[in-house]
Amino acid sequence: MSARQTDGGTVTHRVVILGAGYAGMSAAVQLAARTKRHERVEVTLVNARDRFTERMRLHMTATGRRLAELSIPEMLEGTGARFVRGWVTAVDADARTVRIEDGQVLHYDTLVYGLGSVADTPAVPGAEDHAFTLSSAQDAKRLADRLRRLESGTVVVAGSGLTGVEAAAEIAERRPELNVVLLGRAEPGAAMNPRAKAYMRAALDRLGVQVRCGAEVVKVLPDAVRLADGESVAADAVLWTSGTRVSPLAVAAGLAVDERGRVVTDEALRSVSDPHVYAIGDAAAVRQKYGVMHGTCQGGMPTGVHVALSIDRVLRGKRPKPFRFGYYHTPVSLGRGDAVVQFTHPDDSPRRICLTGRMAVRYKETVTASPWPTYGRMKKMPASGAFWPRGGRFTRVREAR
CATH class of the missing domain: 3.50.50.60 (FAD/NAD(P)-binding domain)
Structure with missing residues (x-):
C-alpha cells in the first residue's frame, strides 16, 4: 500500500x-x-x-x-x-x-x-414525490410533522417487512385516532416461527392496524395508493418502507x-x-x-x-x-410496551425459541440501545x-x- x-x-x-x-x-x-x-x-x-x-x-x-x-x-x-x-x-x-x-x-x-442505503422510492411511480420515508432523521421528522397536522384520516404504510411493522405499530399506538393500513406482498413476520408470527399479528390487531397481505403498490398518488389489481386505497399520508437502494x-x-x-x-x-x-x-x-x-x-x-x-x-x-x-436474533418493537424477539440460526432462519411482551421489550431495548x-x-x-x-x-x- x-x-x-x-x-x-x-x-x-x-x-x-x-x-x-x-x-x-x-x-x-x-x-x-x-x-x-x-x-x-x-x-x-x-x-x-x-x-x-x-x-x-x-x-x-x-x-x-x-x-x-x-x-x-x-x-x-x-x-x-x-x-x-x-x-x-x-x-x-x-x-x-x-x-x-x-x-x-x-x-x-x-x-x-x-x-x-435509503428507501427505494424510484422503484414505483409517485413514491419519490408523494411518500414519506425513514431514510434519515430529517425524513422521519417530516413524517412526524405531517402526522401532527392530522386530526383524523388514514396512514398507509407500504411494505410489510420489519421496518413497516414497527412503524405501523408505533403510529397506531401513538395516534389511535388515525386509521393505519399496512400493505405488503408478504404476511408480517413471514420469516418467523408460527408462534412469533401469530403474536405479531395479534399485536397489530390489538393496535387497530389493518393488515392487507398480497397487496402490491404500483403507484403513489397525492391522496392514495394504487394497487396492482386496480384498487385505490385512500391515504392522508404514505410511508414507504418497501425495499432499499444504495x-x-x-x-x-x-x-x-x-x-x-x-x-x-x-x-x-x-x-x-x-x-x-x-x-x-x-x-x-x-x-x-x-x-x-x-x-x-x-x-x-x-x-x-x-x-x-x-x-x-x-x-x-x-x-x-x-x-x-452468523445471525442471532430478530427483535421487533410493537409500540412502546410490546415486542417480539425471534432467535435465529446463523443463516437467519428461525429457531423455535422467541420472546414476547415485556421480556421482549427489555431485551430489545438492551440490544438496540444508544x-x-x-x-x-x-x-x-x-x-x-x-x-x-x-x-x-x-x-x-x-x-x-
Whole structure:
C-alpha cells in the first residue's frame, strides 16, 4: 500500500471512511483506537451530517418522540480520527480520491466504503414525490410533522417487512385516532416461527392496524395508493418502507458491484476489483456460506469492526483474516410496551425459541440501545482488543497479534 510524506517527515497512511452509520462509526472508532499511537496512520470519517442517526429508532422519531442528539465529532473525541462533514459526490478509484460537494478533494491510500442505503422510492411511480420515508432523521421528522397536522384520516404504510411493522405499530399506538393500513406482498413476520408470527399479528390487531397481505403498490398518488389489481386505497399520508437502494457512486467509480449496486467483496471485505477499497454495512455484498448477508445493524457493525482489524493487520505486514458472521436474533418493537424477539440460526432462519411482551421489550431495548457506550468502550480498549457481537451484544475479545 502506498503512503505519503508529511511536512514533519512522518510517513502517513491515509484511511478515508465514507459514511458514519453503524458500520462506518464502528470502523472509524475501532481503527483509530488501534492506530492512534502510530503517527503514520491518518483516519478520516466523512458524513453528510454531523449528527449520528439511530436508524433502528427512526420509527419513534416519526411519531414525534425525541431521541438523544448524538454528535459525531463528540463520539470521535479522543480517538485521533478527524471528521469531515459533506456529501460525497464522486470516488475516483484510479486517482484514489474522494470529492466532496464543497469542492474539497480527499486523497486516500485505503478507502472504506460504507455509504449505506435509503428507501427505494424510484422503484414505483409517485413514491419519490408523494411518500414519506425513514431514510434519515430529517425524513422521519417530516413524517412526524405531517402526522401532527392530522386530526383524523388514514396512514398507509407500504411494505410489510420489519421496518413497516414497527412503524405501523408505533403510529397506531401513538395516534389511535388515525386509521393505519399496512400493505405488503408478504404476511408480517413471514420469516418467523408460527408462534412469533401469530403474536405479531395479534399485536397489530390489538393496535387497530389493518393488515392487507398480497397487496402490491404500483403507484403513489397525492391522496392514495394504487394497487396492482386496480384498487385505490385512500391515504392522508404514505410511508414507504418497501425495499432499499444504495448509492450509485460505487458503480460510477468502476468498482465491481452486484445487481443491487452493492460492492462485491472478498472474504476479508475488500473489493474484488480494487484491493485498496473495503466495503461495509448495507453498501457491501458480503457472501457467507449461507448466502449474501442482508443489510441490518446486527451485521453492519461487525463488518465495520472487521475492516478496522483487517486494515490494522495489513499495515503491520500481516494478511487480513476472513470475515465470518452468523445471525442471532430478530427483535421487533410493537409500540412502546410490546415486542417480539425471534432467535435465529446463523443463516437467519428461525429457531423455535422467541420472546414476547415485556421480556421482549427489555431485551430489545438492551440490544438496540444508544451505541454511545459501545463506541466509548472501543475508544478505551487496548491495542490487542476488539469488540465483537456475542449473543446480540458487543463483547471485548482479544486478537492474536
